[in-house]
Amino acid sequence: MIIMNRNTSPIKPLTDEQIVKVVQDTTYNQYPDQERQRFIDIYAAAYDLNPAEIEVANGSDEWIQKVIMTLGGNGVMTLNPEFVMYTSYTLQVKPEILEVDCEPDFTFDFAKVARAIKAQKPSLFLISNPHNPTGQMFATEDLQLLVDTMAEVDGYLVLDECYIDFAEDYQRPVGDNIVILRTLSKVYGMAGLRIGMAIAQGETFEKINKINHPYPLNSLALNLASELFSDKRKLNAHKTYQFESKQELARILSQVKDLITVKKSYTNYVFTYGDLALDLAQFVMERGFLPRTYELEILKNAARYSIIKLEDYPAFNQAVMKWREKYAE
Numbered sequence: 001m002i003i004m005n006r007n008t009s010p011i012k013p014l015t016d017e018q019i020v021k022v023v024q025d026t027t028y029n030q031y032p033d034q035e036r037q038r039f040i041d042i043y044a045a046a047y048d049l050n051p052a053e054i055e056v057a058n059g060s061d062e063w064i065q066k067v068i069m070t071l072g073g074n075g076v077m078t079l080n081p082e083f084v085m086y087t088s089y090t091l092q093v094k095p096e097i098l099e100v101d102c103e104p105d106f107t108f109d110f111a112k113v114a115r116a117i118k119a120q121k122p123s124l125f126l127i128s129n130p131h132n133p134t135g136q137m138f139a140t141e142d143l144q145l146l147v148d149t150m151a152e153v154d155g156y157l158v159l160d161e162c163y164i165d166f167a168e169d170y171q172r173p174v175g176d177n178i179v180i181l182r183t184l185s186k187v188y189g190m191a192g193l194r195i196g197m198a199i200a201q202g203e204t205f206e207k208i209n210k211i212n213h214p215y216p217l218n219s220l221a222l223n224l225a226s227e228l229f230s231d232k233r234k235l236n237a238h239k240t241y242q243f244e245s246k247q248e249l250a251r252i253l254s255q256v257k258d259l260i261t262v263k264k265s266y267t268n269y270v271f272t273y274g275d276l277a278l279d280l281a282q283f284v285m286e287r288g289f290l291p292r293t294y295e296l297e298i299l300k301n302a303a304r305y306s307i308i309k310l311e312d313y314p315a316f317n318q319a320v321m322k323w324r325e326k327y328a329e
């Protein structure tokens with residue numbers, strides 16, 4: 001089966017030589033102190049951030065759990081649908097998660113979201129931008145409304161930018177109650193190494209770091225992550241491959257947009273929905289491609305496809321076009 005349900009990179013970013021060199025040079029007999037700071041400095045330089053406002057953990061997953069534990073005391077709210085782990089981690093420590101449903105076309109009415117925040121006063125709101133699972137990018141003014149409304153109820157907004165490298169950069173909302181989450185699991189191709197970053201300022205940064213381990217990540221993962229940024233040309237080629245892959249994925253699925261709705265995506269996956277969306281998903285599954293389908297009621301007619309190796313697209317294209325024939329007049 002070719003995996004299209006994980007939103008990960010289909011290729012690895014480092015050569016075997018780079019990996020051997022990093023392993024040889026890693027002083028794994030010592031605790032990983034300098035390695036952590038070195039990676040944070042490199043990441044901060046790459047994105048023009050203040051290294052003092054960045055901390056690492058085991059994937060953004062761990063950050064999601066940590067922000068729920070440190071900021072979610074008076075309730076956690078999110079969109080529906082959203083990244084499934086927001087719900088899973090909330091239900092580890094709370095009886096419920098508060099949700100605001102999407103509209104029938106999978107957009108969100110942010111005035112409605114703001115009203116729900118004012119009525120229920122959660123202390124934490126989690127949102128992914130670009131959005132998982134729909135792939136859309138939210139407008140700055142909508143995000144600013146969320147930040148300001150959360151501030152009114154003394155709460156925090158987590159802006160999960162897991163897929164940001166697949167989008168164009170955007171004007172971020174402002175506020176000292178914002179936490180931004182990033183990861184090396186997607187465009188950077190290191191999902192297995194579990195490297196996630198949180199970016200926040202002042203008291204917000206202090207609060208989310210209250211429950212840290214002394215050495216949040218191991219030295220090998222940190223050094224491999226630092227190595228990733230050491231060769232800009234190679235890194236750009238790694239990213240470009242995936243951008244091309246995304247374009248091809250979107251092109252292939254656009255050929256059936258008269259039969260299913262194919263949402264414009266700012267991520268490494270494409271979201272489809274409609275009466276025939278699951279039929280296509282089932283059809284390509286029978287031909288060796290595994291998209292993401294859902295049990296959740298709101299997503300029962302949806303399927304999401306993430307990028308694959310360029311060499312696998314001809315067969316995927318063939319499967320999609322064969323499915324089209326079923327509905328030809």
Ligand SMILES: Cc1ncc(COP(=O)(O)O)c(C=O)c1O
Nearest residue numbers: 059060061083128132162183185
């Ligand atoms: C929106 C979003 N946030 C966070 C994650 C988890 O990323 P990580 O591998 O950094 O834990 C994912 C993974 O699919 C995701 O889609």
